[in-house]
Amino acid sequence: MAHSERPHPSRRELLRTASLALIAGSLSRNAWGQTTAPLKIGIIGSGHIGSTIGSLWVKAGHPVMFSSRHPEELAPLVQELGALAKAGSVADAIAFGDAILIAVPYKAYPQIGQDYGSQLKGKVVLDAGNATAARDGEILNEVREEGIGVTSAKYLPGARIVRAFNAISYKVFASEANRSGDRMAIPLAGDDKDALTVASNLVHDAGFDPVIVGPLARAMDFAQGGPLYGQQNTAEQLRQKLEALKK
Numbered sequence: 653m654a655h656s657e658r659p660h661p662s663r664r665e666l667l668r669t670a671s672l673a674l675i676a677g678s679l680s681r682n683a684w685g686q687t688t689a690p691l692k693i694g695i696i697g698s699g700h701i702g703s704t705i706g707s708l709w710v711k712a713g714h715p716v717m718f719s720s721r722h723p724e725e726l727a728p729l730v731q732e733l734g735a736l737a738k739a740g741s742v743a744d745a746i747a748f749g750d751a752i753l754i755a756v757p758y759k760a761y762p763q764i765g766q767d768y769g770s771q772l773k774g775k776v777v778l779d780a781g782n783a784t785a786a787r788d789g790e791i792l793n794e795v796r797e798e799g800i801g802v803t804s805a806k807y808l809p810g811a812r813i814v815r816a817f818n819a820i821s822y823k824v825f826a827s828e829a830n831r832s833g834d835r836m837a838i839p840l841a842g843d844d845k846d847a848l849t850v851a852s853n854l855v856h857d858a859g860f861d862p863v864i865v866g867p868l869a870r871a872m873d874f875a876q877g878g879p880l881y882g883q884q885n886t887a888e889q890l891r892q893k894l895e896a897l898k899k
Contacts, residue, residue, distance in 0.1 A: 690714045691854070694749025696742055696764065697756035698726055700822040701780050705753060705858055708829050710736045712857040719745035742768060751776040751850055753817070758795070759788040765807040773810030776847045778854065780817040782876040800875045801841055801868030812847035815871040816840050816855060816862075819881050829859030834886040837861045841871035861887040865894060873897060 690713050695702045698718040706716045710733045717738040718726050726739035738748070746752060746768055756764070758781040765772075781804070783795040795803050801815050817825070819839055828836045838860045842848045852862035865873055865880075873894075874880040880893060 690736075691850070692748055692750045693717070693854070694745030694747075694752045695719055696745060696752060696754040698729070698739075699755065701817060701825075702753060702755035703729055704822040704825050705755070705780070705817055706737075707733060708825070708858040709854065710734070712859075714854075714857065715748075717745045717748040743771065746771045746775070749775070751778065751854060752811075753778045753780060755780040755817070757781070757787055758783040758800075759791050761791070761804060761807040765809070769808060769810070772808055775811055776844075776850045777808060777811040777813050778816045778851050779804050779808075779813050780815075782818050784876065795875075799869055799872045801871030805843075805868060812842070812844040813868065814840055814842035814844070814847050814851040815868065815874075816851055818876075819874040820884065821882075824884065825858075825860075828884065831859075834888075835859065835861040837863045837885050837887040837890040839863050839865045839874040839880060839890060841865045841868050841874075843867050863887050863890045863894075 693706070693709055693714055693716045695706045695716060695718045698706065698720050702718065706718055710716050713736070715736045715738070717740050718729060719740055719742045720726055723739040723741060730737040730739045740748065752772065752775050754764070754777055761781065783792045783800060785792055791803070798806070801813065804813050804815070805811075816838060838855045840848060840851055840855065840862055841864070842851065848864055852864070855862035865871070872878050879897060880890070885893065
């Protein structure tokens, strides 16, 4: 294809890319310390994981919009958290957030991609879903064949996906956030450098140490059934286990 024939990115795509670069740049200067500016976050799925992590972000100073098919049911949560917390529809949360956390049953991903894929395109999406046989059905076969990170990217094309907050119970997140001594590590996997920077800072602000495992293809290392799933590690312990997996 000649240079003159190559498709040019739309103005909307250019603005999203520029915004993400600015966000990543301002956050990365803190070396995963407390962020200098709040980041608006939308939560898709406000169950155990979504409400727990979202609450930690609110307490760290980030505005968060929790979403549900029935937003009115989230009123007690947002009232408890105060002015930085809001509730809305999924579309509202996506429009609100500079970054998105998705924490819904994995069988819902194809429908989410169909309904909201164009809105998620270009967004940093922290993907906390796990595929289970009892709950999610046939999509588990795709996850086993292709890897969960790759499968998420297939159903959410154009989203800047980072696998995060999927490797352990919400109860552990609630009890171990901002603990004294060495923090608990959260493994991350993603293909977009800027998205990984944003996600790493958000992991830190939630009260944990981020450890980048590698690209989305490596997300199976800490997916359900993977060698690092369900473990409580410090950052150093997790890095040692990652090195052992390479041998």
